[in-house]
Amino acid sequence: MHFIHLFLIIIISLQKKGNKYGTHRVVEPKGVLPQPAIRVDNNFSEIYDNEILCDVITLNIDSASFTDIKECAGNDPQKVARIMTDIVNQYGKHKNPRTGSGGIFIGQVNKIGDSLNKIDLKKGDRIAGLVSLSLTPLRIDEILTIHMDKDQVDIKGQALLFESGIWTKLPDDIPDPLALAVLDVAGAPAQMNRLVNPGDTVAVIGAKGKSGLLCCYQAKKKAGPHGRIIAIVHREVGKEDAENAPFVDEVIVGRADRALDLLQKVEQVTDGKLCDVVVSCVSRENCEMGAILITRDFGKVYFFSMATSFTKAALGAEGTRKDIQMIIGNGYCEGHADLTLNIMRKNAYLRDLYTKRYC
Numbered sequence: 001m002h003f004i005h006l007f008l009i010i011i012i013s014l015q016k017k018g019n020k021y022g023t024h025r026v027v028e029p030k031g032v033l034p035q036p037a038i039r040v041d042n043n044f045s046e047i048y049d050n051e052i053l054c055d056v057i058t059l060n061i062d063s064a065s066f067t068d069i070k071e072c073a074g075n076d077p078q079k080v081a082r083i084m085t086d087i088v089n090q091y092g093k094h095k096n097p098r099t100g101s102g103g104i105f106i107g108q109v110n111k112i113g114d115s116l117n118k119i120d121l122k123k124g125d126r127i128a129g130l131v132s133l134s135l136t137p138l139r140i141d142e143i144l145t146i147h148m149d150k151d152q153v154d155i156k157g158q159a160l161l162f163e164s165g166i167w168t169k170l171p172d173d174i175p176d177p178l179a180l181a182v183l184d185v186a187g188a189p190a191q192m193n194r195l196v197n198p199g200d201t202v203a204v205i206g207a208k209g210k211s212g213l214l215c216c217y218q219a220k221k222k223a224g225p226h227g228r229i230i231a232i233v234h235r236e237v238g239k240e241d242a243e244n245a246p247f248v249d250e251v252i253v254g255r256a257d258r259a260l261d262l263l264q265k266v267e268q269v270t271d272g273k274l275c276d277v278v279v280s281c282v283s284r285e286n287c288e289m290g291a292i293l294i295t296r297d298f299g300k301v302y303f304f305s306m307a308t309s310f311t312k313a314a315l316g317a318e319g320t321r322k323d324i325q326m327i328i329g330n331g332y333c334e335g336h337a338d339l340t341l342n343i344m345r346k347n348a349y350l351r352d353l354y355t356k357r358y359c
């Protein structure tokens with residue numbers, strides 16, 4: 001009798017086995033991975049053996065998505081809250097149906113699945129999830145504060161990371177909102193580190209934005225004193241953030257969606273040679289051709305922007321006879337979190353500027 005009782009307890013407490021990539025949470029359509037899925041299961045009353053459940057503190061909505069949501073809401077925070085809640089209620093995750101993109105969260109670990117007993121994490125640890133909210137099961141119980149100019153939203157709710165999901169513990173020496181802001185775009189400077197060579201001319205489009213300035217910094221570090229960093233900013237307002245940056249060589253005010261105007265400006269400052277590497281960090285659509293036209297033949301364009309259209313880039317490059325390498329902005333790059341947090345530790349200019357902006 002005693003043995004049967006014990007056996008029942010073991011059976012009841014056994015967690016269900018989950019798929020490494022989280023397909024067990026996909027509700028619709030079955031058989032696809034969580035990112036392309038329409039709907040995922042955000043019922044967290046029981047977790048699978050390979051999941052990490054977190055109590056969310058703040059969401060950082062990716063800039064393309066938040067720009068779109070604010071535009072749809074006419075900049076009204078209450079409407080922003082409604083749109084965000086509707087997205088999560090409908091899809092079980094924060095995947096903006098118009099941009100397809102998400103963001104990241106910070107939170108506190110609540111439960112860890114039994115099969116993850118070897119990872120260096122315990123209940124109560126504060127972490128940042130480093131996979132997109134567009135695939136992360138999420139439940140919003142209450143929206144507490146919407147920081148309209150920071151793309152950040154404090155909530156009560158829970159989010160779940162799969163075994164394949166990446167995360168990092170939040171550092172003690174960097175304030176949470178600052179860490180959250182830069183970790184959201186950590187893939188961008190980390191890719192600059194790989195793509196830029198000494199002596200390169202690099203153009204960063206959307207250069208006064210969060211990822212833009214980080215890219216300028218890392219590009220200069222790689223390009224060195226003989227390299228040249230051209231910061232392309234959308235408008236006059238705020239251009240001094242790029243002008244004052246000690247790692248920027250030239251600032252151009254220009255719109256990437258006005259490709260010919262931008263080309264003319266870049267031709268002027270490069271004596272017609274154009275750029276070896278271009279990174280697009282914009283938050284709005286139709287900027288593909290601006291990036292493509294200012295890249296020299298056989299140069300590289302890194303499309304970090306979530307507002308990038310593969311079709312527009314591929315057919316646009318073909319249509320303008322540009323033989324260039326075009327790279328999709330993979331948000332993950334090994335070591336990206338440490339590299340980006342270290343920029344905040346090492347560079348006083350960016351640390352001060354981003355502290356003012358995001359803290």
Ligand SMILES: NC(=O)c1ccc[n+]([C@@H]2O[C@H](COP(=O)([O-])OP(=O)(O)OC[C@H]3O[C@@H](n4cnc5c(N)ncnc54)[C@H](OP(=O)(O)O)[C@@H]3O)[C@@H](O)[C@H]2O)c1
Binds near residue numbers: 101234284
């Ligand atoms: N690949 C990934 O994994 C990943 C991860 C996170 C984020 N992202 C994406 O990366 C992009 C940048 O993110 P972020 O956080 O750095 O955004 P951000 O801080 O909002 O900066 C975006 C910048 O783009 C500028 N911009 C907008 N339209 C432009 C145009 N037509 N021409 C030139 N500049 C323009 C904006 O200028 P104004 O403010 O003056 O309009 C702003 O300075 C977004 O699309 C975001 O969704 C990608």
